[in-house]
Amino acid sequence: MNEDTIKKPRIGLFVTCLVDLFRPSVGFASVRLLEEAGCTVEVPMAQTCCGQPAYNSGDREDAAAIARQTIEAFEEFDYVVAPSGSCAGMLKKHYPSLLKGTSYEKRAEAFSAKVHELVSFLVDVLGATSVAAAGKGGSVTYHDSCSGLRELGIREQPRKLLNSIEGVEIREMENADVCCGFGGTFCVKYPDISNKIVEEKTACIEATGAQTLLAGDLGCLMNMAGKLHRQGSPIKVRHVAEVLAGMEDDTPAIGGGGR
Amino acid sequence: MEIQSPQFKEKARNALANEQLQRAMGKAKTGFISKRKKSVEALPEFEDLRSSARAIKDHTLAHLDLYLEAYEEKVKASGGHVHWAETAEDARQAVLAICRAAGARTVTKGKSMITEEIALNDFLEKEGIRPVETDLGEYIIQLRGEHPSHIIGPALHLNKEQVEEDFRRVHTQLPEERDLSQPESLLGEAREILRPQYFTADVGITGANMLIAETGSSIIVTNEGNGDLTQTLPRIHVVVASIEKIVPTLEDASQILRVLARSATGQDMSVYTTLSTGPRRPGDPDGPEEYHVILLDNGRSSMLGTEFHEMLRCIRCGACMNHCPVYHAVGGHAYGWVYPGPMGAVLTPSLVGVDKSGHLPNASTFCGRCESVCPMQIPLPRMMRHWREREFERGLNPATQRYGLGFWAFFARRPRLYRLATSLAIPTLSGLAGRRGWFRSLPLAGGWTRYRDLPAPQSRTFMQQWQARSGAPHGREGGDR
């Protein structure tokens, strides 16, 4: 180990369950971005899910057990980074209240201070103003996922980095800050309502004429991509990290088949 | 009103298929949002005023018993009467007693959600007293035998053609060939029809936006002026208000007024903000001879000090529903009781029981837009989650849901087993999709695939690939417990 690696911030990557299962390329894009920004990235094997399905279903006991397990797996790192505003929000904002009054209270608070969503971590903590990627460019539109936007204040950061890529043109959609209708288990518990909301969203996306839809949360992306595909839209859908990491050439867009 | 919240899903589906409603909701969702945004941006102190307003209510709630006593004393000193009503029935009986004593046959009403909550109109009609709603929106829905679909825009779910139909059906004394195609003509007709009612009514009933402990005043905030005519012209004015409406002083009321109209309609101030203190005084040429306040609890005292305590800060501006994607999709009637949208999703279970209204706190994506615009900074999503917790504890969620959740949690709490299971399942699922990349339908995923396709997993899980790539696993191995 040389001096350089000693100074490097040590990141524990919280992959998120959806990225782990459905779209590993987002995880590899996150690793690439963090390493390019001078971090050491490790992936603790003891992670599964942030616990939101339990937490938001009123099952505090399972949610708390998952929270404790996640804290144990990650508290040794300098930072905990997740490519999702929703999961990062769960770890950062909700673990402390979930474990309040338990023996994990202090640990949850210390853990919370280390947690960041990927893109805001690059910009706000590491001070990144650009990325190395020289992607394909083209027109993109960006959906602000709810938790990232309202719990973590993520809005300008992804736009800033996207604008640093030559040839990328951001076409803002109307109501970019309005929910896409995913809402975790909501979309299967109330499919009719969820459908109505995502229809409104895809209309706004289509109206921009952008080639690609980007966002920072895979749940929302799968919802919007699934609706766009059902509607026969040619718009490609990706996690913003893939574009920032310059991985468009070797990674098909969501639903574009395996590798 | 009879609670229909258990039929939420069915009512939501009907609402989504109702073209008239969808057209009305389409118009409704843009106006409120842009107007609020504009007025909020024009006031640099708005965010600080939210905190200030919140602090006032927090202080008041912590001393609610004492402020109510102080308020009562002041009302009495100004010649008014205070009636304490524990339940909706107590409140109805109090109103009836006042009406009976006055020999009242007609009462005019200003817009009041509390009188909706206690279902006063139906009750009065059964007792032979005719209630006349005078707020335009309330008047329209009274003609239709409906309930408000929005707490500040009762007829938000209607289009002008529907209103025209109702006016033609009911106002048969007017010439058939009159032109009612424009909102202006509808408004003009309602004005002419209602005007005589104010002068003939024996009792005027209003709600209150606030009650001021310092002075014993009640405040109504309106745009039309109907509330003022209602409380000025009849011989008796009855205010029906719930106990959490109290604020300490005039200054406190002023703070809250600065966030109320902006959050509701995007106005700096509503047209008429009226502070009423007691009945007509010696020398007064107008005003009611009697002034009554009915203070309603109806379950609110049981919220105090619980995880739903903060809901009592609500000032009924409607901003939460104006910004709610679920409310926009299904409208207010789908919620099945008096209070719709996010505030209703928290308040309704508190007032009628979560066993009857469990859908309401569940039918939310937790997008958080409601909380972000709430002038009182009420953590609405958090409290909806608390209701879900109560439901879970009491085993009120459907068995399939509990089973699915339990199955998932079993694995999520055992990382090694989880990795094993997913490393088998995911490549299989990926292989099943083949080169298509999408599933159009999938067993157990009907909720998803009814309306959208499901992207297939890329190939193996990230964890599988990462382990293969880096040889030995990084970090501590997760042990299953």
Place this chain on the structure above:
Amino acid sequence: MSGRNAILGKLRGALGAAGESDSARRAAVEQRLAGAPRGLVPARGQLGAKERAALFCSMAEAVTATVERVGASGDVPLAVTRYLRSRNLAPSVRMGEDERLAGMNWASQRSLEVKHGPADREDEVGVSHAFAGVAETGTIAMLSGKENPTTVNFVPENHIIVVEAADIAGDLETVIARMREKFGKGAMPRILNLITGPSRSGDIEQTMLLGAHGPRSLHIIVVGE
């Protein structure tokens, strides 16, 4: 009385109000009611007298009131006549017994009928004298009483309000302070109407239309610099 005791009892139970903590709570309430501390007052209305009056006028116009400025109270009757003519209204107004209005030479407007007392259904135009104006929002403060009956504010279709420029405050808090001076701490006129523009309704398809149940038009005459 049983309802009262039951409700207060439940509240005290939920708030854990007992013993010493209760005397602290009582002290906090007494202090707040007595002190009536001012909250946050926006900078918008905190201006010199001239700018304040100008802000009041522009805010009132922004809520579709019409505003006219006259040099002295003696100019008001002519301004009223001209307004009625410009609106094609019959030369008849309703007003209360406000001394400031009574001191104006209404007789100078020969064709103008001035009726006194509370408004009735036949009245088309009401004339009132304001207690104060609020520059921050373009709001008029009206007090009830025989001087300016509340019915005059709501029953006629057209409302003309006279306000002295000197009575225009920056904010509502200043008006509250003046009211306390006039009526005493904790006392109120029977009615305080804060009026911000003419009556309107957005209940049909969220289109704001003027003239719901209150006056369709609100004309404000500001007297003095």
